[in-house]
Structure formats: structure tokens, C-alpha cells
Amino acid sequence: MLVVVNPFATTMSDRLKHLVVYALQARYDVTAVETTGRGHAAELARGAAADGFDVVVAFGGDGTVNEAANGLAQTATPLAVLPGGATNVYCRMLGAPIDVVDATQRLLDAAEDWHERRVDLGRIGERWFLFAAGMGLDASVVERVDRHPRLKARWGPWFYAQAAVSTFLADYVRDPPQLEIRADGERLDGVSAFLQVADTYTYFGTRPVQLAAGPTLDSGDLALVVLARARPRDVPSVTVRAIAGAAAMARHRGVTARTGLREVSITSRDGRPVPIQVDGDHIEDAATATVALIPGALRVVA
Numbered sequence: 046m047l048v049v050v051n052p053f054a055t056t057m058s059d060r061l062k063h064l065v066v067y068a069l070q071a072r073y074d075v076t077a078v079e080t081t082g083r084g085h086a087a088e089l090a091r092g093a094a095a096d097g098f099d100v101v102v103a104f105g106g107d108g109t110v111n112e113a114a115n116g117l118a119q120t121a122t123p124l125a126v127l128p129g130g131a132t133n134v135y136c137r138m139l140g141a142p143i144d145v146v147d148a149t150q151r152l153l154d155a156a157e158d159w160h161e162r163r164v165d166l167g168r169i170g171e172r173w174f175l176f177a178a179g180m181g182l183d184a185s186v187v188e189r190v191d192r193h194p195r196l197k198a199r200w201g202p203w204f205y206a207q208a209a210v211s212t213f214l215a216d217y218v219r220d221p222p223q224l225e226i227r228a229d230g231e232r233l234d235g236v237s238a239f240l241q242v243a244d245t246y247t248y249f250g251t252r253p254v255q256l257a258a259g260p261t262l263d264s265g266d267l268a269l270v271v272l273a274r275a276r277p278r279d280v281p282s283v284t285v286r287a288i289a290g291a292a293a294m295a296r297h298r299g300v301t302a303r304t305g306l307r308e309v310s311i312t313s314r315d316g317r318p319v320p321i322q323v324d325g326d327h328i329e330d331a332a333t334a335t336v337a338l339i340p341g342a343l344r345v346v347a
Contacts, residue, residue, distance in 0.1 A: 046073040047093040049086045049113055051105030054129035055198045056145070065104065065127065065149050072156035073100075080109065090116025090124075098122055100346060102152070106130020107175075111324040114166065114343055115173045123161045123344035125152055131201050132248050134325070135175050138262065139345060155346055163341035164262040167242045167323075169334055173342070174323035177246045180311050180334055181222055181237025182272065184320035185212045188327040202249045217275040223314040228269055228306050235271035235301065238311050240336055242267060247325065259304030265340040267306040274299050309336045 046069065050062050066077045076098075080086045090101045090113040103113035104127040117124050128136045128143045142148045167174045186209045190197050196204050221236040239246065243262045245253040257268035276299070311334045313319050318330035 046075050046100050046102060047089065047098050048075060048077040048102045048104055048127075049089050049109065050077055050079045051086065051109040051129060052079045054105040054109065055131040057105065057129045061129075061145065062104070065145065068149050068153065069102075072153050080105075080112075084112065086112035087116040090114075090122075092116075094120040094122040100125055102127055104129050107132060107134050107324050108326045110135045111173075111175055111326060114175055117344070118166055118173045118342050119339075121344070123346050125155075125346040127152070131198060132325070134177075134245065134247055137248065137253075138176060138243055138245055139347075152346070160347040161344050162263070162347045164343050164345055165242055165260075165265060165338055165340050166342040167240060167267060167336060167338055169240075169321065169323060169336045170331075172323050172328055173339075174242065175343075176243050176324060177239070177241055178321070178323045178336060179237065179239045180319050180321050180331075181224065181235075182209070182213060182217060183237065183239060184322035184327055185216060187322045187325055188320050191327060206249075213275065221275040222317060222319045224271075224319065225312045225314050226269070226271055226309060227311075228303050228309045231303070233269075233271045233273075233301050233303075234314075235273045236275045237272040238309070239270040239272075240267055240309065241270075242338065257302040257304060263341065265307075265338065266304065267309065267336070267338045269303045269306055269309055271301045272299065273301055307338050310334070311336070 069075050078089055086109050093101050094117055100123050102125045103110040110126050126136050127148050128145055133143045136143050169178050189208045189212055224235050226233040226238050239256055243260055246256045247254045256270045259268045260266050313332040316332050318332050320330050321328055
């Protein structure tokens with residue numbers, strides 16, 4: 046077992062890391078490595094797959110899990126997750142406990158009753174994603190939040206909410222991006238595009254945020270939600286619908302939703318680079334993006 050540890054994750058400490066690794070050594074031959082920067086977790090996971098490790102454990106937040114998945118995509122080595130971040134979306138989606146003690150015990154139990162499953166991955170450019178990606182508003186919000194890690198750690202979803210409103214009013218009301226989205230031969234225009242591999246886009250505290258209904262971790266399709274306009278009076282109703290559950294946002298008059306997709310292309314009509322995020326991490330600004338769904342591209346410990 047390779048345990049990839051993000052020492053800067055929100056809930057991580059040296060004491061916690063040592064306790065978890067010590068516990069896992071009761072059932073596994075453990076190698077634990079701390080990441081040193083962006084991309085390192087992917088590099089470590091890719092090397093573990095090449096070296097024939099039986100499992101790679103991502104111990105950190107969703108960014109660490111995403112990078113590990115990027116190293117393991119389309120290999121025979123499965124991914125397991127231990128929660129170390131603020132939200133731990135993928136842990137919740139896999140049904141893993143978000144308490145690290147319980148999650149560690151679950152992984153210890155798995156050694157006696159080992160099960161793997163194949164799950165779908167999305168891909169935007171050369172980057173894989175596990176549950177969600179976006180081009181536009183949500184990526185702009187993620188970029189702003191990541192500039193203030195202490196506020197992110199202290200206030201969690203409330204800081205995201207404040208950043209979302211501020212970003213929308215400052216950058217999207219007066220001069221929003223103009224995106225052309227093509228899906229299944231249909232053209233949609235809007236100011237932001239959101240893509241889901243599974244039924245949950247993210248979490249607001251303990252409440253799942255479901256933008257559109259349809260896809261599951263192994264359904265073989267994507268859901269697309271397009272925010273068609275940027276009007277201040279839409280902010281309260283869109284926000285309430287996003288956290289109301291049951292994919293209520295998709296029924297807003299300023300939103301267009303499509304499900305059952307395998308590929309989506311997005312173009313900035315004026316050529317302006319637009320922020321892109323995957324699994325809650327801003328990765329780049331680009332004027333074009335192609336998103337594809339690859340069924341069964343990742344093995345996970347069930």
C-alpha cells in the first residue's frame with residue numbers, strides 16, 4: 046500500500062498522519078509519502094501503478110484524491126480514500142466515512158474482505174476528474190477561495206458562498222464570459238458551464254448540492270448544466286435551488302440542463318480565457334475545452 050499524504054490538507058497534522066499509518070501497518074505493507082506541491086500526488090500514484098502496488102490511498106482533500114486518480118486512471122491499481130480535507134466530496138460519494146478514524150477502520154476491514162469496483166471518470170483536456178468540472182463562475186470562485194486558505198479552513202462553505210456572491214457581482218453582472226456549448230449536436234449559450242460525473246456536484250456543509258439528476262458513478266454518462274445569464278436578481282433563487290436538493294437548480298428559468306451525454310465542447314465566443322476547475326481545484330484559464338466521459342476508467346476500493 047502506498048499512502049499519499051497531503052501535509053497541508055485542512056484537517057491534517059503530523060500526529061494524525063503517524064497514527065493512521067501505524068494503524069494501517071497492522072494489515073498492510075505500507076509506504077507513506079508526503080506530497081511537496083501541485084502534481085506530486087499524481088506522480089506518486091503513477092509510479093506506484095508502474096511498480097505493481099496493490100492499492101494507493103489518497104489521504105487529504107479532494108484535490109489530493111483527484112491527483113491520485115489522475116495517476117491511476119486506466120491502470121490496474123485501485124484507489125482508496127481517507128478524509129483529510131474540509132469537504133471530502135469523493136469520500137462521501139463512495140460511502141466512506143468522513144471521520145478519519147472510522148475510515149481507517151473501514152480500510153483495515155477491507156483487507157479481510159477485499160472488493161473493487163470500476164467507476165467512470167470525466168476528462169477535460171489532459172486532466173481527469175472524479176465528480177465535477179466547470180468553466181466559468183464556479184472555477185472563478187474556487188480560484189478566489191484558494192487565495193485565502195485560512196479563511197477557507199475556518200469558514201468552509203460560508204466562505205465559498207460569500208466568494209460566489211462577490212465574484213458574480215464583480216465579474217459576471219457587467220461583463221460575463223460568453224460561452225458556446227455544444228452537446229449531442231445541440232448549441233447552448235451561457236455564462237458558465239457545470240459538468241457532473243455523478244449525482245452530487247459538491248456539498249454545502251453536510252447537504253449535497255445536486256445541480257442535475259441522472260448520472261451515477263458508473264452510469265457511463267455526463268450531466269451538463271448551463272447558467273444562461275448573469276442577472277443580480279437570479280442570485281438568490283439560483284442559490285436556494287442549488288442547495289435545495291433534488292436537482293432543483295436545473296428547473297430554474299435561467300438554467301439549461303442536459304443529461305445522458307458522453308462529450309461536450311465549450312468555446313469562449315470572444316476568445317477570452319475563462320477559468321476551469323476540476324473537483325474543486327482551479328487548473329487553468331482557457332478559451333476552449335473538450336469534456337469527455339470515459340466509462341470504468343478507475344478502479345476504487347468499494
